[in-house]
Amino acid sequence: MTGLRQTVVRLAWVSAVLPLVSSHVPHFASKETQLWWDLGQNEVASALNVRHNWNVAKNVIMFLGDGMGITANTAARIYKGQKNGMNGEEGYLTWERFPTAALLKTYNIDKQVPDSAATATAYLSGVKANSRTLGVNSAVEFGDCAASKNSENHVSSILQWAQDAGMSTGIVTTTRVTHATPAALYAHSPHRNWECDGKLGEDGAGCKDIADQLINDSPGKNVKVILGGGRQALGAGLDPASNGTTCTRQDDRNLAHEWLAHKTAGGHTAKYITTAEDLKKVDTKNTDYLLGLFADSHMPFVVELEEGQTEVPSLEEMALKAIEMLKKSKEGFFLLVEGGRIDHGLHKNSPHRAVEEAVAMDRAVAAALKEVDLEETLVLVTADHSHVLTINGYPDRGNDILGITGKESNVDGLNYTTLMFTTGPGFNYSTENMTVTRHDVTLMDTRDLEYKSVAAVPMTSETHGGEDVAVWATGPMAHLFHRTHEQNYVAHVMAYAACVGPSQSKCERPKTATFTKKGTSLRSVLAGQQKVDHTSVPWYNRETSKFPTAVDPDLQEQLDEKERKILKWLGQQARSSPWSEDLLE
Template sequence: MKNLFSASLLALTAAGAASAQDLPQASSQWFTDGQAQLETMLEKQENTNRALNVILFVADGNGVASNYMARMWAGQQEGGLGDDYVQPHEAFPELALVKTYNINAQTPDSAPTAGAMNTGVKQRFNVINVGEDAINGDCTTEAANELTTFAELMTEAGKSVGAVTSARLTHATPAAVYAKTVDRNWEASVPDECAEISRDIATQLVDAMEAGTLDVALGGGARNFATGEGNTTVGGNGRREDGADLVAEARDHGVEIAFDMASLEAASDEDAPLLGLFSDSHMSYEADRPEDEPSLADMVAKAITKMSNNENGFYLEVESGRVDHANHATNAKRAMIDGKMFADAIALADEMTDDADTLIIVTADHEHAIAMNGYCGRGTPIDGLCFDIAKEGIEHSGDLVLASDGKPYTVVGYLNGASSVMVEQEDGTYTAPEGRPEITQDEAQDLDYTQQVLIPKSSESHSGVDVALYAKGPWAHLFDGTVEQNYIFHVMNHAVNAE
């Protein structure tokens, strides 16, 4: 019998792919979809054009698990089960896994991870665009270790440079486009002993715009550009202590200023640099965004429209910063909604550019301490409680899966955070004397719900787990396998210089 089976298998293999259509499963949708995917892959052509434009999309904290949440959320909002939904970047032809560790940190920080992508070398925890001999917080090690950024190289090549973020423009990831500092937290000031040798990040942004190495900067963080009460672009209080009005300085050097949706739309699409500061700190979560505040997609559209006027092309880094913040707060639902906006911005950028000359890279700087609980049946709401697997049909049974304590649990879980079930007692110890709290589906699906976690921390932590990278356009095929994060710079640089 064994020999007969082996002979049959050998004959099927020798017959080639055509015989696959004769298999009993050939009429299954899963089978035909798999064959269609195979045909697509067989027809794939490598794009070796020189890249005119490079767009680097970074969803802060959007690792594989966070991306999965966003996929499920988007698919279920469209009426599907979620797992078979395809986000725009998930249809990109090239894929790699990225190692995110820092020189001195197994679990990375956003500043050196973004810096690695913008300079081609890994960096130390909490620093931006300075070499491995620079020490966090020691400004005497800064000047001698400053690195050349991809944005500076693109400026030398005559290209426009832009940074778009839903976080503060002076925050770690967008700052990596233009700033060099031994401390990512020096957003509006530096220590007194560093005043003669270091510049705060907001000052570096305005200096970069004046020098022509940053043409478009759109995001939050207005408080770091102003001094005094009521003096920011949105009427808030400035955090600067040096008396400077950086917005006025920028305007004096020909930089156009936007502060809401109307002024962004009215801003010129011509050569004048554009600085948009739409909130005092981070911009709103997408779920809470007021109508007069632009979305991530709105800012991306403006940036691409404006920089596309440069016949030499552009480099644009786009950060969806608040995915990270929602995860830190163990507020999975807001992370999902911001993840959907990130995907919408990617789709828009893809539509506005040409695959023939634009390299688009979608990745994350790091993952979070997040995981998906099981065993859940298909169609279980990703923002809710886990429903059991049905024995018949496709969708879940409608019965909640119960843990050993007899209580249900959410699909999304975090390892640590402020919403721990362990409560601090009078003696300073942490216990859960009444066990894990009960939770209803309505509570779990509330926008403000924070997931139950075990380890108590004031803020949920990052994770050192690899993140995914999706790419399309010139030289995107160079992303393959498992790569170091600093390798991203090298592919971008090769793509714009290819002969």
């Protein structure tokens, strides 16, 4: 394509889009009405300014918000906005502006409502499994040690596929590194709780615990960066008070020290660290392997950390250090980053803890996007399952998402919180003369960390929810997420995007596909088969494009700036309306 033709094509395309964002729209007497109109037109123009990215993904980063169902995601979005002094409803979490999104069905082979182990096996390995099992197929039922030892029942994950293709790999989590989500990357176990040998019991006799598999088996032992909690499961606990609270090793082995010894003996430069200060000091240029364990069990909830603490790094800090380490690889990398404690906050009927964890993951995603080239990096954000959290009607616009609705029930005359659960420890009712009475939330501080949102069914721990979860994507092949999919589809998309695993020898793009990047040397299966067209988007500039799926980054920046201004105005408008029984109809 000649320079003149490129210019003509660009001008023709821009002239078609610009009228959508110009002033040639109906005149509205109300400024607010005008802004809502402009926002809608701006969104259409932005959607038109998107192309499909067919490149081979050199890198893949998957962010997993454990338990971050649609409702939790919405609550976190509002909470984020309100922390920034806005109404909250009009804003977005970082991933909500990705160009593609879809829904995922989360059920397990044997359960309508899933757990985190089998869901992780699905989206990381491409095969659905039985509840509470890791890295095995449906032939292995929960707790069946004998069946799990049969290698024919094992399923490999994106971690193994990436390593086989020469990519570097990393794991970052706020949970134990042996917990369900990360363990599905490297372990084959019929029981997610067999994190250390002290949990195997009689049923697990002869099976290898998850921590041991991480340190001594492939692909776990080949992971370049491992950051999270879980020292105790590895026999490296530092807090005597935590002994016996999670998973105490019976073999007296310190697997963290074994890991360090193995790497050193192999001629590698390796570091084992336990504090945030240690993490900051790591010289990634001169470090081949990094193991950071920052808690004996799970890492603390963000909202419970004391200001100025230096023992525990943030999810953002861990993710950035991992990317810094992994970017050294010429063959690219795969990285899993889990905001794992969103789930734990919801199990406690503590939405305050949960939304803080989700907003912390939002910061991590935003920071990571600045460190990668989205022309060659596929970034996914999703959840493994939902929770039984609901957002109740009808609080006013901008009402504290952690507060009460301001409306009284027309049955018992009592108020209620915006966020509630159908199960969990927040059950708080009394009965008198066969009449049920609930507590008066106006007499309580619903933001207090010890406050538990009301639950309908009493349980010591809230349960998961069975509805679909969302997946948001940007980068190479992100457009493959386009409707309601089975959850195991995620692994197949990652493999196809990066040309690894099941797609290593068959990831040909359609003849109509165009490219702006060549594949890496070991994975450029397209080389010699199709011509890479670097002129298909001649004005691409990765330095100025927020998400390089935009055809024209300059226009996209104008659209983004207009959106920011509109949302700021809408987010600061006071909104309230009188309670009406009509709302109940």
